[in-house]
Amino acid sequence: MSNVNIDWANLGFSYIKTDKRYISYWKDGKWDDGALTEDNTLHISEGSTALHYGQQCFEGLKAYRSKDGSINLFRPDQNAARMKRSCERLLMPQVPTDKFIEACKQVVKANEAYLPPYGTGATLYLRPFVIGVGDNLGVHAAPEYIFSIFCSPVGPYFKGGLVPANFIVSDFDRAAPNGTGAAKVGGNYAASLLPGEAAKERAFADSIYLDPATHTKIEEVGAANFFGITKDDRFITPDSPSILPSITKYSLLYLAEHRLGLEVEEGDVYIDKLEDFKEAGACGTAAVITPIGGIQYKENFHVFHSETEVGPTVKALFDELSGIQFGEKEAPENWIVKVD
Numbered sequence: 426m427s428n429v430n431i432d433w434a435n436l437g438f439s440y441i442k443t444d445k446r447y448i449s450y451w452k453d454g455k456w457d458d459g460a461l462t463e464d465n466t467l468h469i470s471e472g473s474t475a476l477h478y479g480q481q482c483f484e485g486l487k488a489y490r491s492k493d494g495s496i497n498l499f500r501p502d503q504n505a506a507r508m509k510r511s512c513e514r515l516l517m518p519q520v521p522t523d524k525f526i527e528a529c530k531q532v533v534k535a536n537e538a539y540l541p542p543y544g545t546g547a548t549l550y551l552r553p554f555v556i557g558v559g560d561n562l563g564v565h566a567a568p569e570y571i572f573s574i575f576c577s578p579v580g581p582y583f584k585g586g587l588v589p590a591n592f593i594v595s596d597f598d599r600a601a602p603n604g605t606g607a608a609k610v611g612g613n614y615a616a617s618l619l620p621g622e623a624a625k626e627r628a629f630a631d632s633i634y635l636d637p638a639t640h641t642k643i644e645e646v647g648a649a650n651f652f653g654i655t656k657d658d659r660f661i662t663p664d665s666p667s668i669l670p671s672i673t674k675y676s677l678l679y680l681a682e683h684r685l686g687l688e689v690e691e692g693d694v695y696i697d698k699l700e701d702f703k704e705a706g707a708c709g710t711a712a713v714i715t716p717i718g719g720i721q722y723k724e725n726f727h728v729f730h731s732e733t734e735v736g737p738t739v740k741a742l743f744d745e746l747s748g749i750q751f752g753e754k755e756a757p758e759n760w761i762v763k764v765d
Contacts, residue, residue, distance in 0.1 A: 429538040433545040436580030438711060443576050445535035447528040451518050451570035459528060461535050465575065467556075474557035474567040479612045482511035483554035485710045486672075488533045488576075488764060490543040491752025496533060496764035499750050501526045503672045508553065511608040516566040517555055524572075525553065526762065532574045533764045539578045543751065546581035550711075582712035587735045587743055589718030592646055592707075594696060595620040595632035599645055599667075602638045606667030613669070614648060621647060633720060635696060636665055643694040646707035649715065650674040653694060653702035653729075654687070654738045661702075664691035673708040673746070679757065680745050685738070699727040704736035713750075714743045 431441075442465055449459030474480035484504045489497040505525035512519045529551055533540065541547030553574040557567030597620040600606025600613055620632040631647030643651050643663055650671040652662040660681035662674055681687040699705075705717040716739050718732035730736035735743075748754035749761070 431578060433541045433547050436547050436578055438579045441577045443536040443539045446573060446575035447532050448571060448573045461531060469558045470560045472561040473559065474561055478564055480515050480517060480557035480567055481554065482508060482515060482608060482610045483552060484508050484609060486551050487710060488540060488549040488551065489750050490540050492543055493752060496540065497750060497752055498529060498762040498764060500672055500760050501529050501762055507609060507670065511610060512555055514605060514608040515610060517557060518570055520555060520572050528574050530764050532576050536576050541578050548579060549576050550579045551576045587716060587740060589716040589732055589735060590630035591719045592631055592633045592717060593624050593627060593629040593721040595634055598637040599634035600637065602667060604667060607669060609669055641695055643696055644668050649707035649709035651694065652677060652706055652708060654704040655701050656703050659688040659690060661690045661692055661694060663694045671709055673710060673713060676746060677708055677742055680742060684745050685741055696722055702729055704739050705729045706739045713747055714739060
């Protein structure tokens with residue numbers, strides 16, 4: 426075990442090499458048993474489909490040191506299910522759910538020294554991925570695949586607490602109407618780098634993407650899902666086949682209804698009807714929730730609750746979800762998997 430000397434209070438969201446990672450190979454129609462390795466460099470053929478044709482997908486989830494000292498994984502079965510769907514979309518072999526969860530547990534246990542202590546707000550981020558490898562040239566599915574998981578300790582996304590961020594609507598599309606928007610594949614993120622950079626150059630946190638068919642409805646906020654709280658206390662989040670189905674979003678849908686008593690809906694969020702919402706947020710694994718202060722759309726800048734303070738409903742949702750993840754609040758059935 427490494428001598429871990431980390432300033433937990435000042436962790437960012439960046440790569441830190443940890444002791445072990447998991448790797449498994451798919452050959453001749455099946456996955457091998459997989460194993461932990463200290464080697465953090467992948468050795469793959471120059472003809473790998475992941476390099477040329479984007480045949481790859483990934484996931485993101487976290488391990489949390491809970492209040493009682495035990496280790497929580499948050500809904501890893503949902504990450505496993507989403508990775509299966511991504512693999513299916515890209516003609517890659519699916520990773521069985523039990524193999525996925527067991528590999529996550531192995532990586533967390535092997536790197537427990539890097540799991541931030543309870544109370545720091547920091548977590549151990551896990552990055553599972555599947556890539557097409559092997560000697561290849563033509564445009565077709567790879568002959569072999571790698572499934573791997575590495576981890577890195579990451580700090581709380583908000584250094585100054587839960588502070589609203591402003592976003593700008595992009596003219597670019599994040600995904601095609603019947604493309605890979607609902608799969609967690611690298612190409613979606615590569616396409617977002619340019620509009621994301623353009624947003625930051627104008628002092629916005631990131632870009633908001635509209636539906637590619639009509640450019641009238643909000644789909645995603647950067648690499649996160651959008652949600653809004655209407656003036657009559659409904660929780661609404663966009664519904665579209667090209668949105669990545671966020672595990673955080675579906676968790677918030679459940680909590681908004683069952684813990685906060687709100688009406689919930691997946692439906693259309695029209696960009697010219699922002700005044701219907703008193704609060705808004707972006708949600709995902711990394712930040713849990715980013716409160717949205719305002720949205721710039723063409724010449725108009727719409728402010729929701731406040732540009733400086735988080736709204737009460739968004740704050741309540743954040744407290745409920747993070748409380749479950751860190752073992753401070755009771756979790757719905759099967760949401761927490763313990764790493765023994």
